[in-house]
Amino acid sequence: MQFSLDAKHEAFRQEVRSFIAEHITPEIQQRARQGGFFCNKEDQRHWVKLLAAKGWAMPSWPLEHGGCDWTPLQHYIFEEEHLRADAPGLPFALYHMIGPVIMKYASQELQDQLLKPMYNGDITFAQGFSEPGSGSDLAALSTQAVRDGDHYVVNGQKIWTSGAYESEWLFCLVKTDTKVKPQNGISFLVFPLDLPGITIRRIPQIDGDAHLCETFFSDVRVPVENLVGEEGKGWTYAKSLLDGERTGSAYIHWSKHELAKAREIAENETVNGVRIIDIPAYQARFARAEAQITALEWSVLRVLANENFKYPLTTIASSLKLRGSELQQTVSMLQWDCLGAKGLRFIPREDYGAQTVAGDPLWPAHMLGTTPNALIMRAATIYGGARQIQKNIVAKMAFGL
Numbered sequence: 001m002q003f004s005l006d007a008k009h010e011a012f013r014q015e016v017r018s019f020i021a022e023h024i025t026p027e028i029q030q031r032a033r034q035g036g037f038f039c040n041k042e043d044q045r046h047w048v049k050l051l052a053a054k055g056w057a058m059p060s061w062p063l064e065h066g067g068c069d070w071t072p073l074q075h076y077i078f079e080e081e082h083l084r085a086d087a088p089g090l091p092f093a094l095y096h097m098i099g100p101v102i103m104k105y106a107s108q109e110l111q112d113q114l115l116k117p118m119y120n121g122d123i124t125f126a127q128g129f130s131e132p133g134s135g136s137d138l139a140a141l142s143t144q145a146v147r148d149g150d151h152y153v154v155n156g157q158k159i160w161t162s163g164a165y166e167s168e169w170l171f172c173l174v175k176t177d178t179k180v181k182p183q184n185g186i187s188f189l190v191f192p193l194d195l196p197g198i199t200i201r202r203i204p205q206i207d208g209d210a211h212l213c214e215t216f217f218s219d220v221r222v223p224v225e226n227l228v229g230e231e232g233k234g235w236t237y238a239k240s241l242l243d244g245e246r247t248g249s250a251y252i253h254w255s256k257h258e259l260a261k262a263r264e265i266a267e268n269e270t271v272n273g274v275r276i277i278d279i280p281a282y283q284a285r286f287a288r289a290e291a292q293i294t295a296l297e298w299s300v301l302r303v304l305a306n307e308n309f310k311y312p313l314t315t316i317a318s319s320l321k322l323r324g325s326e327l328q329q330t331v332s333m334l335q336w337d338c339l340g341a342k343g344l345r346f347i348p349r350e351d352y353g354a355q356t357v358a359g360d361p362l363w364p365a366h367m368l369g370t371t372p373n374a375l376i377m378r379a380a381t382i383y384g385g386a387r388q389i390q391k392n393i394v395a396k397m398a399f400g401l
């Protein structure tokens with residue numbers, strides 16, 4: 001089902017589409033398609049710089065920090081057009097997570113130091129929350145920061161720090177007081193990842209990538225100026241950061257875009273001479289996925305339209321994340337199944353963008369990115385808050401169970 005846009009939003013869509021078409025290159029598009037869910041960081045940096053020149057680098061930020069004062073639908077269109085054109089992934093952690101926390105809670109000096117370089121694509125952040133013994137139970141984290149004069153001395157380990165090896169800075173939860181209730185002893189630090197005493201180890205993934213990392217701290221001296229807000233208030237800031245995005249974790253544009261790719265695969269692949277798209281069992285899967293994605297899209301639009309819900313916003317964000325991540329898995333598995341045995345081949349990450357596929361029947365362009373997607377999407381119901389945790393939130397806060 002399609003919804004139509006008013007003239008203002010339609011003109012905006014055309015403006016974004018033209019901007020992207022003017023600046024995108026076939027090489028960037030190919031890397032975006034092959035890269036699957038994780039985009040090429042250099043392409044993203046390059047793209048943020050182009051967006052910065054246009055004034056669109058951080059559209060969701062307040063006007064005084066370079067934001068765009070767009071309607072929710074404009075943000076929606078902006079993101080959708082990027083997916084549609086296979087443009088580099090937008091830096092959502094800066095848009096919705098660490099950017100707003102720094103603006104709201106950090107000192108003026110930290111804001112001056114960090115916001116402009118983030119806007120201009122010179123600084124990216126990794127997120128250092130999870131530890132080997134604390135994921136869902138985040139308050140159990142044990143990385144310690146002990147005050148020593150003008151510094152905190154940090155010791156411990158983070159895990160699953162996505163992209164830490166290619167990021168300049170880390171936002172990090174640390175224990176500054178072990179004697180109080182766990183939530184009250186947590187503080188929020190930001191620091192460069194090249195400080196002495198930091199070791200980053202990439203974790204090999206089943207999809208051939210090593211995007212996830214372990215990050216170790218051994219007597220890392222972090223200046224006290226790098227504390228965000230007040231000591232012991234890190235839990236509050238982390239919660240505000242995690243609540244920062246209500247609809248993005250539905251990944252609706254991604255699922256729509258990837259469903260279209262699945263359809264392209266099904267139209268080009270055959271079994272015993274029959275196109276996959278003409279096989280009734282597959283037609284049923286496509287119809288079901290399309291109906292579920294459309295339903296989710298309307299739910300997202302209802303939230304963007306600020307409809308009055310009787311449930312707390314946290315439960316709505318949890319429901320969208322839950323459904324969205326399940327649909328990401330549905331769509332990526334559909335792509336993979338349509339590819340059959342060809343899906344077993346994949347391009348080593350180092351070779352992304354370097355492969356030529358034209359004219360190779362075993363290496364068709366429509367298979368790019370499908371295997372890494374199908375594999376990494378197994379994690380979609382874990383990262384950003386595991387499925388069972390989201391269900392607990394909905395059960396408790398919406399239904400009082």
Ligand SMILES: Cc1cc2nc3c(=O)[nH]c(=O)nc-3n(C[C@H](O)[C@H](O)[C@H](O)COP(=O)(O)OP(=O)(O)OC[C@H]3O[C@@H](n4cnc5c(N)ncnc54)[C@H](O)[C@@H]3O)c2cc1C
Nearest residue numbers: 127128129130135136160161162379382383384386388389
């Ligand atoms: C691809 C990927 C990228 C990630 N990126 C980052 C990142 O950049 N930075 C970062 O800090 N972290 C990151 N994470 C970590 C992620 O936030 C955690 O994996 C997640 O919070 C789950 O924690 P855990 O892995 O310790 O699992 P656990 O918390 O041990 O959970 C294991 C299982 O038990 C279930 N469970 C746990 N507690 C309950 C409960 N109370 N009731 C019912 N069921 C429960 C969970 O739902 C899950 O199924 C990433 C993870 C992945 C997979």
